[in-house]
Structure formats: C-alpha cells, structure tokens
Amino acid sequence: MALTIAEHQTGAVESASAEIGGIDVAPVTAWLAANVADSEPPFAFELIAAGGSNLTFRLADSGGRQWALRRPPVGSALATAHDMGREWRIMAALGGAGAVPVPEMVAFCGDHSVNGADFYVMSFVEGRILRDRGSVADMTPEQAKTATQSLLDVQIAFHTLDLDEVGLGDLGRREDYVGRQLRRWRRQVEAAGVREVPLLIELHERLSKAKPPEAAPPALAHGDYRFDNTVLDRQWRVAAVLDWELCTTGNPIADFAWSLQYWADPGDEVSFLADPPTVLDCFARRDQVADRYAAQSGFDLSDLGYYTVFSWWKQACIVEGAYARRLHGMTGGMGTTGDVGDIARRVDAMLAHAADMAAGML
Numbered sequence: 001m002a003l004t005i006a007e008h009q010t011g012a013v014e015s016a017s018a019e020i021g022g023i024d025v026a027p028v029t030a031w032l033a034a035n036v037a038d039s040e041p042p043f044a045f046e047l048i049a050a051g052g053s054n055l056t057f058r059l060a061d062s063g064g065r066q067w068a069l070r071r072p073p074v075g076s077a078l079a080t081a082h083d084m085g086r087e088w089r090i091m092a093a094l095g096g097a098g099a100v101p102v103p104e105m106v107a108f109c110g111d112h113s114v115n116g117a118d119f120y121v122m123s124f125v126e127g128r129i130l131r132d133r134g135s136v137a138d139m140t141p142e143q144a145k146t147a148t149q150s151l152l153d154v155q156i157a158f159h160t161l162d163l164d165e166v167g168l169g170d171l172g173r174r175e176d177y178v179g180r181q182l183r184r185w186r187r188q189v190e191a192a193g194v195r196e197v198p199l200l201i202e203l204h205e206r207l208s209k210a211k212p213p214e215a216a217p218p219a220l221a222h223g224d225y226r227f228d229n230t231v232l233d234r235q236w237r238v239a240a241v242l243d244w245e246l247c248t249t250g251n252p253i254a255d256f257a258w259s260l261q262y263w264a265d266p267g268d269e270v271s272f273l274a275d276p277p278t279v280l281d282c283f284a285r286r287d288q289v290a291d292r293y294a295a296q297s298g299f300d301l302s303d304l305g306y307y308t309v310f311s312w313w314k315q316a317c318i319v320e321g322a323y324a325r326r327l328h329g330m331t332g333g334m335g336t337t338g339d340v341g342d343i344a345r346r347v348d349a350m351l352a353h354a355a356d357m358a359a360g361m362l
Contacts, residue, residue: 022074023045023057023069024116025045027113027114028114037106040065053245055072057071068103070121071119073330090244093166097165097167099161099166100241103242106120106123127239129231130147131277132276132277136283139280139282147227151227152292153238155222156293177214182207188321192320194320200347203313210362211306214253216251216299218249218250224246253301257310258314260304262278263286263289265285269353270353309354312350312353312354316347319346320344
C-alpha cells in the first residue's frame with residue numbers, strides 16, 4: 001500500500017518541487033549528508049503535510065532511500081505550538097521504550113542557519129492513512145473493526161503509560177489540564193486580535209466555571225489523536241503515531257473526548273473533518289467507540305458531555321488561529337488557499353454547535 005500522509009484540516013496540498021517553501025536546499029543537503037547515515041545526495045523533497053500544523057516532507061536520496069523531514073510552518077509566530085525539540089524528545093522517548101509505535105528518530109538540527117528553524121529527520125513509515133471516505137472505500141467491516149480496535153489500544157496504551165519510567169515525567173504540569181488548555185487557547189485567540197468572537201469568550205467563562213474534577217490520573221495526552229495522524233500496516237493495525245506537536249501531560253478523558261469528535265456518525269450536521277471516513281457503514285458508531293474505551297481503560301466517562309463541549313470550543317480556537325495566520329498571509333506551505341472567509345464561518349459554526357450542546361449542561 002502506498003503511504004498517504006493526512007492533509008491538515010485547514011487545507012494542505014501536495015507538491016514534488018525541490019524549491020518548495022520550507023527547505024533551503026543547499027545547506028539542508030549538506031547537513032543531511034553529514035548527519036543522516038548512509039544517505040547519498042542529491043535529495044528530493046516532497047511536501048506531504050502542511051497547513052497550520054508542522055510541515056512534513058518526504059525525503060528521498062539518490063539511492064532511493066526515504067525518510068521524513070519535519071519542521072515548523074514557514075513564518076509561524078507561535079513557537080510554543082511548533083516546538084520541534086519537544087516533539088523530537090517525546091517520540092524518541094516513546095520509541096526507545098517501545099511503549100507506543102512511532103517512527104524511528106534519525107537526526108535533529110537545532111542550528112537555524114541551516115534552514116531557518118529547528119527540524120528533524122525520522123524514518124518513513126509505509127502504510128495507509130485513513131483521512132477521508134475515499135481512503136476507506138475498499139475496507140471490509142472486519143478490517144474496520146481491526147483498525148478501530150488498534151486505534152483504541154494504542155491510545156489506551158499511552159493514556160496508561162508510566163511517564164517517569166519512559167523519561168517524560170517532567171513533560172508538563174500534572175494538574176488542571178482543562179484549566180490550562182482554556183487559558184492557553186483563549187490567550188492565543190486574543191493575541192491574534194483579528195476580530196471579536198463573543199460566543200468564544202462566553203463559552204470559555206461557562207467551561208471555566210463548570211470544570212469537573214479530574215477522574216483519571218494524569219497521562220500522556222497526544223492532543224490530536226485520530227486515524228489520519230496514524231499509519232496503518234497491512235494488517236490494519238497502527239504501525240506509527242504521528243504529529244505529537246500538541247502533546248503534553250494531561251487528562252486522558254479530555255484527550256479521548258477530543259479524539260472522539262473526529263469519529264463522525266452518519267447524519268452529523270457538523271464534524272471536525274470535512275470528509276470523515278467513519279461515516280461509512282463498515283465502522284462502529286461513536287457511542288460504541290466510547291463504550292469500548294471506557295470498558296478497556298476503566299476510566300469513568302460520566303463527564304464526557306462536558307469534555308465534548310470543551311473539545312468543540314478548543315477546535316474553534318485552533319481554527320480561529322488558522323484564520324488569523326491566513327489574514328496575515330501565512331499559508332503554512334499550502335499551494336492553494338481558497339476563501340479565507342470560509343475559515344471564519346467554520347469557527348462560527350463550531351462555536352454554535354458547542355453552545356447548542358452546552359444548553360442545559362453548563
């Protein structure tokens with residue numbers, strides 16, 4: 001199966017140009033030749049994931065060997081959201097412990113004279129990524145069941161991981177994950193200052209006042225775990241988890257609730273994804289997935305409704321950040337951008353959906 005890296009939900013594109021933004025070809029080539037064992041210049045660079053997220057390039061040398069190179073979005077102003085050293089550290093710790101399937105970390109560059117920002121090289125994991133209905137059109141119910149179970153197994157594995165044992169005990173604060181997230185994302189929206197979003201502020205206040213007590217021990221929270229941030233092998237099991245840029249120490253139930261919003265059901269009026277794969281009949285429904293997670297993890301999901309509203313509010317904040325970057329001309333490596341107003345309208349729809357769910361709850 002050919003690898004298809006998930007496009008970022010704000011609208012990534014693919015390109016095979018060695019002149020693509022984000023790679024200063026001559027110094028990067030020299031650095032790769034010196035730091036990536038057994039590599040043979042010249043190198044070809046292909047942008048395979050872009051948008052508001054970190055940029056991921058397929059890297060191939062003259063001998064046909066392949067790696068993945070990852071760097072922050074070009075022109076990013078949010079260094080804390082694109083900390084390559086942190087992402088490298090997390091994946092290196094997980095890979096070294098064999099605790100969670102991740103690509104092999106190959107080399108890290110912290111010298112900005114090479115490419116204008118930190119970047120790293122990791123192994124290129126072959127497999128399938130489920131990112132839309134087209135990518136799952138040939139799946140059988142049995143294959144979908146296997147993929148779903150593997151997705152849950154891996155999430156529960158990092159939600160029950162001993163952080164101290166794998167060397168990530170100091171990754172972040174262990175208390176008040178949702179409070180920290182509420183403050184962080186509101187600050188980022190207000191710092192961007194592109195427009196007034198009163199419903200976002202109203203929901204922030206309501207969510208802050210209604211925070212439930214944390215019902216599970218602090219855990220490794222991926223921050224954006226879903227099918228299209230994993231690579232599946234030929235047996236439809238997770239071979240690698242990608243995109244750890246939002247990872248921190250946090251509340252595993254909140255992290256699962258976030259993932260669950262990517263699990264769209266038929267008839268959903270709004271979804272985190274424009275073309276969610278899970279709406280096909282071969283997949284279990286969202287409530288069934290939640291029941292499986294609760295049964296396997298042993299965690300109490302009685303506050304799942306609160307964390308669902310919180311997830312939609314947080315997603316609205318993230319997309320509002322993408323809107324702000326677009327207004328400032330930062331396309332994050334995207335070759336086409338579409339109507340910037342569509343992003344603002346998507347934020348408004350997400351906030352309205354969150355407010356509808358919050359009625360009678362918060």
